[in-house]
Amino acid sequence: MEEGLCENSVPGSGSGLVDKTRIVEVKPLRSLAPVLPKSLQLSISGRYPSGFPPFVLFGEPVESQPSPTPIPAPIRSYRKPSDEEETPHEVNGDTSSPVEGVNGESVDDSPNRPSQPMKSCKTSQKRRKKTQDFGGSSSVGVISMAQRDDGDREVVNLVLMNFDSLRRRFCQLEDSKELNTMMGTKRPDLRATNVMTSKVFRTNMRRRVGAVPGVEIGDIFFLRMEMCHVGLHAQSMSGIDYMSVKDEFQEETVALSIVSSGVYDNDAEEEDILVYTGQGENFNKKDKHVVDQKLQRGNLALDRSTHRQNEVRVIRGLRDAVNKHAKFYVYDGLYKIQGSWIEKGKSGGGVFKYKFVRLPGQPSAFAVWKSIQKWKRGSSSRTGLILADLTTGVETIPVSLVNDVDNEKGPSFFTYSNSLRDSKPFSMVQSSYGCNCNKTCVPGDLSCSCIQRNEGDFPYIANGVLVSRRPLVHECGPMCKCFPNCKNRVSQTGLKHQMEVFKTKDRGWGLRSLDPIRAGTFICEYAGEVIDRAKVNKNGGYNDEYVFDTSRIYNSFKWNYEPSLLDEISSSSEDYTIPSPLIISSKNFGNVARYMNHSCSPNVFWQPVLYAENNQYFLHIAFFALRHIPPMAELTYDYGCSDHADGSSAPQGRKKCLCGSAKCRGSFG
DNA sequence: GCCAGGTCATTTTA
DNA sequence: CTAAAATGACCTGG
Numbered sequence: 001m002e003e004g005l006c007e008n009s010v011p012g013s014g015s016g017l018v019d020k021t022r023i024v025e026v027k028p029l030r031s032l033a034p035v036l037p038k039s040l041q042l043s044i045s046g047r048y049p050s051g052f053p054p055f056v057l058f059g060e061p062v063e064s065q066p067s068p069t070p071i072p073a074p075i076r077s078y079r080k081p082s083d084e085e086e087t088p089h090e091v092n093g094d095t096s097s098p099v100e101g102v103n104g105e106s107v108d109d110s111p112n113r114p115s116q117p118m119k120s121c122k123t124s125q126k127r128r129k130k131t132q133d134f135g136g137s138s139s140v141g142v143i144s145m146a147q148r149d150d151g152d153r154e155v156v157n158l159v160l161m162n163f164d165s166l167r168r169r170f171c172q173l174e175d176s177k178e179l180n181t182m183m184g185t186k187r188p189d190l191r192a193t194n195v196m197t198s199k200v201f202r203t204n205m206r207r208r209v210g211a212v213p214g215v216e217i218g219d220i221f222f223l224r225m226e227m228c229h230v231g232l233h234a235q236s237m238s239g240i241d242y243m244s245v246k247d248e249f250q251e252e253t254v255a256l257s258i259v260s261s262g263v264y265d266n267d268a269e270e271e272d273i274l275v276y277t278g279q280g281e282n283f284n285k286k287d288k289h290v291v292d293q294k295l296q297r298g299n300l301a302l303d304r305s306t307h308r309q310n311e312v313r314v315i316r317g318l319r320d321a322v323n324k325h326a327k328f329y330v331y332d333g334l335y336k337i338q339g340s341w342i343e344k345g346k347s348g349g350g351v352f353k354y355k356f357v358r359l360p361g362q363p364s365a366f367a368v369w370k371s372i373q374k375w376k377r378g379s380s381s382r383t384g385l386i387l388a389d390l391t392t393g394v395e396t397i398p399v400s401l402v403n404d405v406d407n408e409k410g411p412s413f414f415t416y417s418n419s420l421r422d423s424k425p426f427s428m429v430q431s432s433y434g435c436n437c438n439k440t441c442v443p444g445d446l447s448c449s450c451i452q453r454n455e456g457d458f459p460y461i462a463n464g465v466l467v468s469r470r471p472l473v474h475e476c477g478p479m480c481k482c483f484p485n486c487k488n489r490v491s492q493t494g495l496k497h498q499m500e501v502f503k504t505k506d507r508g509w510g511l512r513s514l515d516p517i518r519a520g521t522f523i524c525e526y527a528g529e530v531i532d533r534a535k536v537n538k539n540g541g542y543n544d545e546y547v548f549d550t551s552r553i554y555n556s557f558k559w560n561y562e563p564s565l566l567d568e569i570s571s572s573s574e575d576y577t578i579p580s581p582l583i584i585s586s587k588n589f590g591n592v593a594r595y596m597n598h599s600c601s602p603n604v605f606w607q608p609v610l611y612a613e614n615n616q617y618f619l620h621i622a623f624f625a626l627r628h629i630p631p632m633a634e635l636t637y638d639y640g641c642s643d644h645a646d647g648s649s650a651p652q653g654r655k656k657c658l659c660g661s662a663k664c665r666g667s668f669g
Numbered sequence: 670g671c672c673a674g675g676t677c678a679t680t681t682t683a
Numbered sequence: 684c685t686a687a688a689a690t691g692a693c694c695t696g697g
Contacts, residue, residue: 187691190679197680224690228681236681239689244683253683261689279688297683297687317689324672 142562143201151203153662156214156230157627159196159203163229164519165468165561166192171461176444193225195565204231207243209256210311210334217333218365220516220630221315224259224329232331233257233315240279240298242305255298255305255337258356259329261317271358271367274314274335278302278352282345292350302354306337314356316366320515321373328516330369330630333362368632372514376498384503391416391591395495399592403503411501411509414546417589418494421529425616426579433612434480441476441486450476450488464490465520466624468560469607471577473622477611490522491609491622497523501595507658510634511595517629523604526593526621528586536583544587546594548621550608551581552640559605559626576608582619593623598668599636601661603629606637639668 147155170188173179185191196202204212208231215232227233234256235241241257264277280293295303305312311334320326335356345351374380384404391399394416401410435441435450443458445451451458453474460466464487466473476488498514517523526548533551556575563571586594596604609622623637636659654667 185679187679189691193680225680234681235688236679237688237690238681241682259689263689277689281687 149206151214221329242301253301255301257313274356282347282349290349332366405503418591437482469574475611479612523623527591528584531583546587548584554640598639599659602636604637
């Protein structure tokens with residue numbers, strides 16, 4: 001019965017079939033439908049049925065590829081809610097509209113609803129009305145009405161994934177000059193926000209005191225907008241979020257959440273205490289005379305919350321002590337305000353101070369980060385440290401070996417290597433290997449043969465983040481004329497995060513990172529010895545725990561944004577196209593990837609990457625972050641299932657899954 | 670080349 | 684409707 005659990009996608013089937021269940025037929029939004037850039041139009045027009053050129057195109061790329069003179073079509077700016085309300089609705093009258101009827105409007109008596117001591121007043125009602133206005137024909141039917149009000153883990157992840165995928169796509173278009181910057185904002189995060197807002201693709205829009213369903217303590221964010229979209233902190237800039245609540249007799253404001261970014265000099269010495277400065281400039285902008293903060297807006301809400309003793313969510317903005325470029329936000333759970341006072345600020349004016357105390361019994365989040373910073377600075381030693389660098393210098397960043405669980409002194413012996421051995425090249429007749437670009441390949445330059453192979457898309461944005469999952473990513477390689485620092489060589493640049501191999505409680509050794517990892521970031525390649533498939537069959541299968549096998553059956557999943565968000569008709573394929581299976585053993589030789597454990601709801605995925613070396617093309621397996629990964633969270637990917645579909649062989653190689661996720665399939669391997 | 674600090678455009682909510 | 688805001692991206696000068 002286990003077989004039935006992993007039947008969805010067959011890698012290497014090559015058809016690049018579109019998952020039809022994911023496509024919602026949405027009519028173009030009247031005349032305001034965005035004009036797609038050329039590369040997108042191509043894939044939609046059916047030139048390549050799967051949205052991607054067939055694998056065999058390598059030999060003769062020039063004539064079969066898109067014209068090298070792209071006409072950058074502008075993407076129209078996206079509709080805003082106000083436009084929506086003014087124009088009359090054009091009702092589709094079809095069944096594609098959201099499933100709200102099914103999931104029900106039992107909003108008021110939902111058992112999952114967190115207890116809320118105060119009733120929200122008109123603000124929330126107004127918002128809900130707005131939501132209903134949008135619930136009609138033009139919205140994406142993925143988020144139900146109920147989910148817009150109250151989310152859960154799955155919806156929160158769905159919203160974040162779509163938002164970031166859109167953002168990356170806008171970055172990509174911006175990089176390749178395919179976006180008309182006259183239209184709308186230049187900022188990709190705000191562009192993505194406009195799309196998500198106009199399609200009401202968000203959750204937890206009902207504002208609330210206390211925990212937000214689906215958002216967990218320790219979750220990290222890289223943009224303020226991300227927290228807006230999942231209802232953690234509704235303000236796009238302001239540090240204090242609050243709302244008006246009604247008592248029997250009076251109406252007053254209460255604070256819901258705060259973001260502590262370190263702009264004001266807040267005291268962050270103690271892990272469970274935060275002294276937060278009220279809002280308001282300390283000097284008058286015009287004549288620069290010193291002014292006091294006023295007890296209004298956020299300050300007033302914090303003052304009321306001090307008296308009411310309601311829970312306030314705290315988000316801490318953090319910066320790495322060593323690598324100051326890495327800024328992100330951690331949700332640190334619920335606090336209460338213990339007291340407030342007035343101080344003299346730096347410029348001499350009076351400022352409000354609020355003492356936040358963390359409620360006991362919550363999992364640690366900010367405290368974890370504090371510990372990491374201490375280890376990094378060397379001001380405290382890592383408990384259970386066995387080895388400072390198990391790569392013996394092979395990686396530029398050392399990978400430590402840690403066991404703070406039991407007495408095991410480390411995994412069995414192997415040779416650390418970050419390369420792929422005995423790899424079989426793809427035999428293809430090639431007139432040339434690699435591109436002829438000068439210095440670095442430029443996004444949007446369709447004369448670059450590597451970009452051509454990626455259908456005109458540059459697969460990565462400027463900071464090295466992968467834009468979308470695709471059947472195959474073509475990177476530049478050693479044979480390309482471009483310099484080694486070309487942005488299209490992401491998987492060849494080695495580890496970028498400070499990683500740690502650690503002993504798990506019940507699943508042997510595992511891998512985690514001390515640094516936060518942004519979604520789409522390259523983590524590592526799967527290194528090891530390539531195994532001959534014929535050999536494997538002769539010996540009756542491999543008896544090897546350390547194996548990666550592309551011919552296993554993997555659950556399909558969606559990482560790229562819903563095409564209907566941009567009114568695209570079909571989505572590009574996320575199914576891998578691998579001409580022949582690749583099996584890699586890291587038993588004797590391998591890198592950190594050999595320690596990544598399986599999970600049924602993983603935070604890492606693999607992506608085939610191809611580039612040329614020594615006059616031949618070789619396939620590599622690269623791992624990327626599926627979502628934002630908090631520091632110290634174990635890195636896991638889906639191992640898939642070996643093919644027992646014929647039913648003849650017992651699933652003896654299967655292991656009981658201990659991933660503990662809500663969607664656990666029970667076994668893997 | 671790195672940074673700190675200034676500036677600009679932008680969205681959110683009350 | 685407008686203003687304020689603990690943004691984010693970019694530019695400049697030391």
